[in-house]
Every structure is written in C-alpha cells, then in structure tokens.
Amino acid sequence: xxxxxxxxxxxxxxxxxxxxxxxxxxxxxxxxxxxxxxxxxxxxxxxxxxxxxxxxxxxxxxxxxxxxxxxxxxxxxxxxxxxxxxxxxxxxxxxxxxxxxxxxxxxxxxxxxxxxxxxxxxxxxxxxxxxxxxxxxxxxxxxxxxxxxxxxxxxxxxxxxxxxxxxx
Amino acid sequence: xxxxxxxxxxxxxxxxxxxxxxxxxxxxxxxxxxxxxxxxxxxxxxxxxxxxxxxxxxxxxxxxxxxxxxxxxxxxxxxxxxxxxxxxxxxxxxxxxxxxxxxxxxxxxxxxxxxxxxxxxxxxx
Numbered sequence: 627x628x629x630x631x632x633x634x635x636x637x638x639x640x641x642x643x644x645x646x647x648x649x650x651x652x653x654x655x656x657x658x659x660x661x662x663x664x665x666x667x668x669x670x671x672x673x674x675x676x677x678x679x680x681x682x683x684x685x686x687x688x689x690x691x692x693x694x695x696x697x698x699x700x701x702x703x704x705x706x707x708x709x710x711x712x713x714x715x716x717x718x719x720x721x722x723x724x725x726x727x728x729x730x731x732x733x734x735x736x737x738x739x740x741x742x743x744x745x746x747x748x749x750x751x752x753x754x755x756x757x758x759x760x761x762x763x764x765x766x767x768x769x770x771x772x773x774x775x776x777x778x779x780x781x782x783x784x785x786x787x788x789x790x791x792x793x794x
Numbered sequence: 795x796x797x798x799x800x801x802x803x804x805x806x807x808x809x810x811x812x813x814x815x816x817x818x819x820x821x822x823x824x825x826x827x828x829x830x831x832x833x834x835x836x837x838x839x840x841x842x843x844x845x846x847x848x849x850x851x852x853x854x855x856x857x858x859x860x861x862x863x864x865x866x867x868x869x870x871x872x873x874x875x876x877x878x879x880x881x882x883x884x885x886x887x888x889x890x891x892x893x894x895x896x897x898x899x900x901x902x903x904x905x906x907x908x909x910x911x912x913x914x915x916x917x918x919x
Binding site: 724758 | 799801802805806809812813814816817819820834836837878892893894896898899901903
C-alpha cells in the first residue's frame with residue numbers, strides 16, 4: 627500500500643489526541659492501571675489495516691509519547707509492556723480469522739492489563755498483587771469490548787477512505 | 795448465529811473462568827488468625843504491626859518520599875502521601891485479610907495478612 631507512512635503517522639496522531647481526551651474524562655477509579663484505553667483504538671485499527679509489525683511500532687511509540695506527554699517514567703514502562711503483550715495477542719487472534727473484532731479487542735485489553743501486572747510484580751515483588759488480577763481482567767475485558775465495538779463501526783468507513791485514496 | 799460466534803464465546807468463557815479463579819483463590823485460601831498489617835517497601839518488609847492496635851505509621855525512604863498510614867478501628871488507610879497520583883489515598887480503608895493498598899510511585903505496599911499466611915510469605919521470599 628502506498629502512503630503507508632502517512633497513514634501510520636495519522637494514526638499515531640489520533641492515538642495521542644485520544645490519550646489527551648482520556649485525561650480530560652474524570653473517571654477516577656482508585657486502582658492503578660485501570661483506564662478506558664481509548665488510544666488503543668488506533669492500535670486495533672492499525673492491526674486490521676497494516677499488520678503486526680506496523681502496529682507494534684505504533685504501540686511502542688504511542689506508549690513512549692503518551693508517557694512523556696501525560697504521564698511519568700514509571701507509566702512508560704507499564705504501558706510499554708502492556709502494549710507489546712496486547713499487540714502480540716491481538717495479532718495472533720486476527721491471524722486465526724475466526725474471532726470477531728470486539729472479542730479480539732477484549733483479549734487485547736486483558737493482555738494489556740496482565741502485561742502491566744507482570745511489570746508491577748517485578749517492581750514491587752509482592753504476592754499481594756494477586757488480589758488485583760480479577761478486577762484488572764474484568765476492566766480490561768469491558769474496555770476492550772467497548773473499543774472493539776467502536777473499531778467495528780469505524781472500520782468500513784476507513785476502508786472506503788483508503789480505497790478512494792488508492793485510486794487517486 | 796451461535797455457530798458464527800462459537801470461538802468468540804470460547805474466549806469469553808476462558809477469560810471469565812480465569813477471572814473467577816482469581817476471585818475465588820483469596821476466598822478459599824484465606825487463613826484465619828490474628829491479622830497483621832505489613833508494610834513492604836521496594837519488596838522488602840518495612841514494618842509489621844497487629845491490626846487491632848490503633849497507630850499511625852510513617853513510611854519514608856532514602857529519596858525522602860513519605861507515606862502516612864493510619865490504623866484505626868481494625869482498618870488501615872493511607873492518610874497522606876506525596877506521590878504524584880494519590881491513588882493510594884483514593885483506595886480508602888482496608889480491613890479484610892489479603893486486601894492491600896499499593897502506592898506504585900513509591901513502591902510501597904500495605905497488606906493485611908494473618909499469621910499463617912505471613913509464615914508462607916517468609917518461606918517463599
């Protein structure tokens with residue numbers, strides 16, 4: 627596909643803006659690691675359009691930049707690990723071709739939170755983290771379903787736009 | 795219809811199953827005994843007090859970070875901390891065995907455990 631780098635840049639920009647919008651939404655859950663993950667919309671979309679390699683690059687750059695812009699250093703490490711793990715899981719599920727978008731995205735959300743938990747386990751080395759596993763799995767699942775529904779609604783329009791730009 | 799989403803359902807059931815497993819785990823394996831409040835810093839035990847005694851604990855580290863803990867009426871809460879997100883304070887009071895307050899920026903973990911479980915922790919550590 628020509629213009630691929632342009633679309634990837636555009637998706638990164640969308641991801642950054644969505645993370646900014648997310649900081650404006652005041653959902654304060656008292657558990658670290660729970661958020662809407664709107665920026666993952668761009669990553670899931672990218673997986674369906676371009677593939678694993680491009681999405682992984684997008685997810686890593688997104689994690690680095692959102693950490694620098696809206697968070698702090700420890701947040702970068704957490705979201706980096708989560709992003710890489712969820713990207714791998716989602717890419718595998720898309721390759722199998724039997725799963726629908728919301729389920730792929732939900733599994734990605736769960737993988738994202740589990741990746742963060744793994745890092746949290748190694749940094750604070752406490753077995754008490756096990757009590758956070760169910761709540762993080764459930765929240766990752768629900769936000770993932772939400773993101774997946776949005777992606778499945780946006781996907782046909784994006785495909786149309788891409789096809790039109792190919793013909794130009 | 796069901797045929798179309800059977801793989802999706804499989805994944806959803808798997809995720810639910812894992813979540814339920816982790817919810818049940820602390821309930822099934824929570825030992826009864828005297829409850830203790832254990833404060834961990836950087837993964838090491840910082841201090842340990844019985845939950846029944848009211849007191850305030852100030853947790854400081856070499857970088858000058860501090861967290862203030864309050865044990866009152868058999869509940870523990872983080873009453874003050876100078877971490878950037880203040881999530882540890884928002885988590886509120888805890889009182890049950892196995893519950894914990896985690897302050898990620900300062901790597902401080904406050905956990906309620908009963909005697910038996912802390913023995914187990916001593917072995918695994």
